[in-house]
Amino acid sequence: MRKALFISLLRQDVAFYDANRTGQLVNRLTADVQEFKSSFKLIISQGLRSSTQAAGCIVSLYLLSPKLTGLLLLVMPTLVGAGALVGSFLRSLSRRAQEQVAKATGVADEVLGNVRTVRAFAMEDQQAGLYCAEAERSSQLSQRLGLGIAAFQGLSNLALNGIVLGTIFVGGSLMAGNELSPGDLMSFLVASQTVQRSMANISILFGQVVRGLSAGARVLEFMTLEPKVPLRGGASIPSHSLLGHIAFNHVSFSYPTRPGHPVLRDFSLSLPPGKTVAIVGPSGGGKSTVAALLERFYEPTQGSITLDGHDISSLDPSWLRGQVIGFISQVGGAGGTGHMSGGCRSWRSGPSRAHRTPCFLAPPSWRTSASGSRAPPTRRCTRPRASPTPTTSSAASLRATAPSWVSGGAGWAARRAAGSGGTQHLPGSPAGERGTALSGGQRQRIAIARALLKDPAVLVLDEATSALDAEAERVVQAALERAARGRTVLVIAHRLSTVRAAHLIVVLQGGRVAEVGGAGGGVKGGARGGARRGRGFRRGHLGTRGAEGSSGGQGAGLCGKGAGLGTKQGRDWWRALRGWGRGRGLGKRGRGL
Numbered sequence: 001m002r003k004a005l006f007i008s009l010l011r012q013d014v015a016f017y018d019a020n021r022t023g024q025l026v027n028r029l030t031a032d033v034q035e036f037k038s039s040f041k042l043i044i045s046q047g048l049r050s051s052t053q054a055a056g057c058i059v060s061l062y063l064l065s066p067k068l069t070g071l072l073l074l075v076m077p078t079l080v081g082a083g084a085l086v087g088s089f090l091r092s093l094s095r096r097a098q099e100q101v102a103k104a105t106g107v108a109d110e111v112l113g114n115v116r117t118v119r120a121f122a123m124e125d126q127q128a129g130l131y132c133a134e135a136e137r138s139s140q141l142s143q144r145l146g147l148g149i150a151a152f153q154g155l156s157n158l159a160l161n162g163i164v165l166g167t168i169f170v171g172g173s174l175m176a177g178n179e180l181s182p183g184d185l186m187s188f189l190v191a192s193q194t195v196q197r198s199m200a201n202i203s204i205l206f207g208q209v210v211r212g213l214s215a216g217a218r219v220l221e222f223m224t225l226e227p228k229v230p231l232r233g234g235a236s237i238p239s240h241s242l243l244g245h246i247a248f249n250h251v252s253f254s255y256p257t258r259p260g261h262p263v264l265r266d267f268s269l270s271l272p273p274g275k276t277v278a279i280v281g282p283s284g285g286g287k288s289t290v291a292a293l294l295e296r297f298y299e300p301t302q303g304s305i306t307l308d309g310h311d312i313s314s315l316d317p318s319w320l321r322g323q324v325i326g327f328i329s330q331v332g333g334a335g336g337t338g339h340m341s342g343g344c345r346s347w348r349s350g351p352s353r354a355h356r357t358p359c360f361l362a363p364p365s366w367r368t369s370a371s372g373s374r375a376p377p378t379r380r381c382t383r384p385r386a387s388p389t390p391t392t393s394s395a396a397s398l399r400a401t402a403p404s405w406v407s408g409g410a411g412w413a414a415r416r417a418a419g420s421g422g423t424q425h426l427p428g429s430p431a432g433e434r435g436t437a438l439s440g441g442q443r444q445r446i447a448i449a450r451a452l453l454k455d456p457a458v459l460v461l462d463e464a465t466s467a468l469d470a471e472a473e474r475v476v477q478a479a480l481e482r483a484a485r486g487r488t489v490l491v492i493a494h495r496l497s498t499v500r501a502a503h504l505i506v507v508l509q510g511g512r513v514a515e516v517g518g519a520g521g522g523v524k525g526g527a528r529g530g531a532r533r534g535r536g537f538r539r540g541h542l543g544t545r546g547a548e549g550s551s552g553g554q555g556a557g558l559c560g561k562g563a564g565l566g567t568k569q570g571r572d573w574w575r576a577l578r579g580w581g582r583g584r585g586l587g588k589r590g591r592g593l
């Protein structure tokens, strides 16, 4: 059950995780499964014994005196009906009690998982109070449940003893009328006491069964839950024809947990193949949401997203995430971004590169072949393993194994990204839970290296270098720019240094494209191109035109003079970015970066 539940949890939509706390899910995986298991065991051992004993004795009761047994059976349905009524009340109480335990576990998980923040804000007492309040509520519910079960057991015992008394009374009168021998009455009483003992056992078991059933229901609820976006299934584009052209077509979106709060409204954007498109805009404007939709973490409420003209909802999500898109999120990479998955891939054409075979995950060093020799580092059958959360050993292995065959400089970039910033000085030391023993920058570099190792056709960089200092950012940025060559790149950025290399810059505000401008594909283009072409890209002029204008360093509006974004709003953005550069002493127009 644990395995099935865990696998089912892993398959769920990201929205599911927005709605359910990790602690609560872990509680289902541990406490609820355990509760179900214990009840199951008790039902099988004691339950089976008591019920067969009761059934056997009822048969002998019938053989001894059908009349007396008939009277007994008349009373039983009333008792069973009353028991079932109380039982359903107790089950719902038990469910609430278990949910409350899960809630308390959720609070504990969140507090302990963020103990540094709690310490930094001196919130220990407040958090302890929060947990105690939840635990107290859980304790009250458990007490009510305990009282309910005790009352049920007491009443059922009273009823069963009442039945024995009733049997003696009715049996006595039958004996007086010579309808029953004294020996048979004695046997009847012994058998009915056995029935009573068995029933009492069953009623004690009932409390456990109630808890077990509600725990089982909670486990089954998530075990049978089907995600809206399945992990696998759907079409994939042959590697030789994959270009990496992404288009958002009139996409509107609200997060499922906030259906009344639209984040994207009629958002359209085209990412031409092989070009870098940067999205800038105010915080909360929906930039990261664009990346999340591209990864199919969520489904658009309206509109569609296409890859080379294919709606991504018709494509295999695991192929899309595992082989096409390399995603580096702003969380600092600690949350398992830039994931690796099995399967060799190549998205560029060419006899060897077009080859696509399933392959094994290799150990940190190259997989050893059956003959004991090391398998050659060819692209086809070996893949370096990167753990889902960064560990220092994964940093070391990424540096060691980032293969030269990873195209477009990605292998080099991965080695550069993982190898800078002190990760090389931490051989074999533990990275801590969620990588807390690493610095934010180190985590981010490992996440970048991990994503680049996938050699993705589309690279999504959501504030990918935000946790790095200026020097590390320069190294990693250079690595990323090199890795970006020939790939479609979506950059979400606040920093000028990150945006500089983009061919197209999009200002996203209030969930809409407020402006689009060509940046000239880098500083050089920017310096040369001037503003004239860039001025053409105003609201609504999206996609290929923008890309054409900005390719080859011609549409250099933004980097050249800051006028690529033709409206005041765009120029404000440019000034803000430039101001940032100056403020950090990094030179006018960020050239010092």
Ligand SMILES: Nc1ncnc2c1ncn2[C@@H]1O[C@H](COP(=O)(O)OP(=O)(O)OP(=O)(O)O)[C@@H](O)[C@H]1O
Residues within 6 Å of the ligand: 018, 255, 257, 258, 263, 281, 282, 283, 284, 285, 286, 287, 288, 289, 290
């Ligand atoms: N998982 C979520 N569930 C509900 N609302 C969310 C979720 N993630 C983001 N939001 C909301 O969606 C809006 C857009 O968030 P998003 O992270 O896309 O902004 P952003 O432009 O990337 O911001 P920033 O520049 O600060 O990273 C915000 O109002 C945010 O509160």
